[in-house]
Amino acid sequence: MEGPEFRKHLEERADLSPRKREVLSLAHETLLPARVETWVGAGIPLVIGRREGYRITDLDGRELLDFHLNGGTYNLGHRHPELVRTLTEALADLDIGNHHFASEERALLARALVEKTPGELRYTVFTASGTEANDVAIRSARRATGRRKVVGLESGFHGSAGLAGAAGRDRTARAFLSDYPEEFVTVPFGDLHAMEEALAAGDVAAVLMETIPATQGFPVPPPAYLPGVLSLCREHGTLFVADEVQTGLGRTGQLWGVETFGVEPDILVTGKGLSGGLYPISAVVLGTRAGAWLREEGWGFVSTFGGAELGCRVASRVLEICSDAATLEHGRQIAERMASGLEEICGRRPFLRGVRRVGLVMGLETAHPTGAIQLCRALYEHGVWAIFAGFDLSVLQWKPGLLLDEATCDEALERLDAALAGLEPDPAFEAGRA
Numbered sequence: 001m002e003g004p005e006f007r008k009h010l011e012e013r014a015d016l017s018p019r020k021r022e023v024l025s026l027a028h029e030t031l032l033p034a035r036v037e038t039w040v041g042a043g044i045p046l047v048i049g050r051r052e053g054y055r056i057t058d059l060d061g062r063e064l065l066d067f068h069l070n071g072g073t074y075n076l077g078h079r080h081p082e083l084v085r086t087l088t089e090a091l092a093d094l095d096i097g098n099h100h101f102a103s104e105e106r107a108l109l110a111r112a113l114v115e116k117t118p119g120e121l122r123y124t125v126f127t128a129s130g131t132e133a134n135d136v137a138i139r140s141a142r143r144a145t146g147r148r149k150v151v152g153l154e155s156g157f158h159g160s161a162g163l164a165g166a167a168g169r170d171r172t173a174r175a176f177l178s179d180y181p182e183e184f185v186t187v188p189f190g191d192l193h194a195m196e197e198a199l200a201a202g203d204v205a206a207v208l209m210e211t212i213p214a215t216q217g218f219p220v221p222p223p224a225y226l227p228g229v230l231s232l233c234r235e236h237g238t239l240f241v242a243d244e245v246q247t248g249l250g251r252t253g254q255l256w257g258v259e260t261f262g263v264e265p266d267i268l269v270t271g272k273g274l275s276g277g278l279y280p281i282s283a284v285v286l287g288t289r290a291g292a293w294l295r296e297e298g299w300g301f302v303s304t305f306g307g308a309e310l311g312c313r314v315a316s317r318v319l320e321i322c323s324d325a326a327t328l329e330h331g332r333q334i335a336e337r338m339a340s341g342l343e344e345i346c347g348r349r350p351f352l353r354g355v356r357r358v359g360l361v362m363g364l365e366t367a368h369p370t371g372a373i374q375l376c377r378a379l380y381e382h383g384v385w386a387i388f389a390g391f392d393l394s395v396l397q398w399k400p401g402l403l404l405d406e407a408t409c410d411e412a413l414e415r416l417d418a419a420l421a422g423l424e425p426d427p428a429f430e431a432g433r434a
């Protein structure tokens with residue numbers, strides 16, 4: 001739709017305030033025409049205004065519980081008061097810093113990450129985004145092994161630029177002629193046999209996978225899967241890269257998702273929540289072999305904004321909060337409370353056919369091929385913001401925050417129940433799955 005036509009369409013929408021129409025129209029003109037049209041067309045014209053804790057306010061004034069958390073960016077809530085204070089105080093004496101030199105803030109956070117990650121990880125490289133962090137992980141594995149090939153999951157997402165964009169499902173990379181089909185291979189999730197075949201030739205630098213694939217709606221790995229992949233990697237000289245951008249920082253009940261599955265990766269990637277939702281920062285934590293290049297190439301990777309000192313201050317506090325035993329215990333308890341509420345709703349609402357869950361990492365399976373879009377909209381109308389899984393539109397990502405309190409947990413369950421009341425299962429879809 002062209003700009004003037006879309007503007008006219010917005011003007012006909014009585015449900016939108018003039019301010020919201022203005023923002024949507026401006027974003028359509030100069031920012032994201034297709035995306036804005038999609039949300040407006042789907043009946044979810046969300047423009048986030050005020051935000052605090054696990055609540056956001058739509059520009060129209062309606063309050064929503066945030067159960068998307070932008071992939072875990074707001075794991076600790078929006079504008080966590082202590083993190084806001086940390087950042088504000090840091091502004092009194094810090095700025096981004098100069099990435100060419102040693103820095104106290106970066107070194108302290110690097111050490112904290114090395115200490116708090118499992119196994120023998122010993123170096124940290126900072127980046128601004130998770131995409132870049134995955135890119136560095138791939139480059140490190142290639143350099144360490146002298147091999148180019150990377151195996152990922154068909155259901156994997158690791159970012160939309162560079163090498164990370166070509167890994168996992170590469171539909172978007174292909175659309176921009178940025179795929180590398182010879183070098184990036186995918187296998188189905190949960191299939192150890194396919195993984196073994198992919199690694200058998202001994203030419204694979206890295207297996208790069210999310211501990212629980214988010215964009216696929218968090219399918220739970222069978223207990224033997226991740227340890228099985230790790231042992232295949234060891235057998236074939238391949239490095240195991242755990243993308244913990246969504247599953248790290250306490251969301252599974254342990255600090256890192258891989259710990260829940262008893263796996264010690266060669267490289268661990270973290271991002272999103274590390275920022276406290278306040279200052280962009282992501283990191284790759286590398287083992288001795290993967291990080292050998294850091295002893296050889298002083299400038300093997302440079303990033304002006306990677307490890308910005310302001311971000312390091314915030315991230316250091318985020319890491320302390322997320323790894324605190326009481327925080328992790330709270331997360332486990334709230335996850336149990338949420339899970340039993342979901343189970344109860346599941347028994348009464350046939351549209352909700354199942355719940356996938358590891359700690360606070362949750363996917364709601366609906367009984368309709370595009371049920372998660374319907375549920376996303378119904379939830380929006382009932383005061384909850386939660387997003388469908390992009391690679392499986394029957395599953396809704398359901399992300400309770402790590403610090404969620406019991407009352408808000410129960411409130412979210414009530415709103416979910418009300419949203420489900422108006423939704424009908426698709427018998428053909430159900431029959432097809434049987």
Ligand SMILES: Cc1ncc(COP(=O)(O)O)c(C=O)c1O
Pocket residue numbers: 071128129130131132134157158159160210214243244245246271272282
């Ligand atoms: C699992 C995973 N890895 C990597 C990324 C890319 O992170 P960023 O958007 O910070 O580049 C994302 C973003 O959604 C993600 O979900």
